[in-house]
Amino acid sequence: MNFGKQLKEGLLTQNPVLVQLLGMCSTLAITTSISNGLGMGVSVMIILTCSNIVISLLRKIIPDQIRIAAYIVVIAGFVTMVDLLLQAYFQDIAESLGVFIPLIVVNCIILARAESFASKNKVLPAAVDGICQGIGYTLVLLVMSAIREFLGSGSLAGYQIFPSEYGALMMALPVGGFLTLGCLIALMQWAQDKAANKEGK
């Protein structure tokens, strides 16, 4: 296990959103502005890393039969903590993300990484996996929210580039989310195909 390989997997070859197609719901819902995307991405990254560490520590204690229940309790615990801390110290982010913070509990990226990675690996690789997958998720959210915020309301991270009257309202609506995500996934597939062909030759 090395950091570089895991980082490459998280960002590209095993990107949680674009390749594993996990956590679609939050990806589509909150990517309307860059600040939302960043807040959500970082929250998920913290929760993912914490839950990966704890689940990896507990992997020999948790019996197989009740593992899902145990994972959910651990994940829900971290999500609630992050939710409370955000409300207390980062009021603005908590307000704009609203219900999507509690909904991180059912974000399948976290459960999937717990099941497929943290429960089978030592603490350090599990923590690194959490960080790398988290970065991959955050990056996709940032790219998506930048595209949608720019085309939808003519601003980037709150700075007005062109008047919002000329923005395509559609891009800020769910439709825009699906379109952007579809294009990004297609782009990712094309890039991976190209890379694979190169290696084949």
Add this chain to the structure above:
Amino acid sequence: MSKEKTAAVQPKAKVELDPRFTAKLTLTLLGICAVVALLLGVVNSVTEPIIEEIQAEKTAAAMSQVLPADEYQKVETTYPNVTAMNKAVSGGEQIGYVVEVATNGFGGAMSMVVGVDMDGAVTGVSVTDNSETANIGTKVVNDQTVLDRFIGMSHADGEITVNSGTNRFDGVSGATVSSKGVTAGVNTALAAVAEQKGGEA
């Protein structure tokens, strides 16, 4: 019948029913839950006063924004969707009411504070909590110039309606649901004040 069923299930792995094993499963899960609950209790005890303070501050700021007064006196009300009602008193004389109402926008529940003077006209509107879509619904709830369009409106010409009728509120295009939600909140506040005044007279 039951024999057939058992026969059909048989090929699958038999569930271990050793009572000691069952107890172990239960106790493990109980232990994990207990630890998580304890940690959540600790985090909650730290964040709860901070969150409450922020909420109280926000409400106080919103109240003095919609109807500045020396003092606010709580009055009991059972009007539906009204969460709190305060008499605004300045210089020993009542100058109006400040009503906290719950209403629904595009993104679910919203809380608003509405100031109403003694003539039953709106003195100010502030949205304290919302989950509206960034760059669409927020154009209504976060834009004070839009909310200020309510100032001076009353129920003298009937209920306020969005983009129609004689007592009309000009909503924001593309954010009809949010505009209607805010209008419904103002209507509730005006009706609640009218009832309160009727009861006192």
